[in-house]
Amino acid sequence: PNPGYPTFAMTSRLLHAVPVQYPLYPHNDFQPHIEDIEALITPRTKVLMLNSPSNPLGAVISEESTRQLVELAVRHDLW
Secondary structure (H helix, E strand, O other), X not given: OEOOOHHHHHHHHHOOOOOOOOEEOHHHOOOEOHXXXXXXXXXXXXXXXXXXXXXXXXXXXXXXHHHHHHHHHHHOOOO
């Protein structure tokens, strides 16, 4: 997530992964937009990183958003 804890991207790179950030917007209480995330998924995508409560924002992903994100991960066979 962007903004997100910088160590997430650094750790990904140490594992030879390529982190792709998805945006979080203040006007949406920093909840992820499913459409934004789905647009970033490619055949090379392996993991969907969620951070709740968010560091550094403190936002908590809602139950409904969490459910939608799990469904998205299942549809695309993501960890």
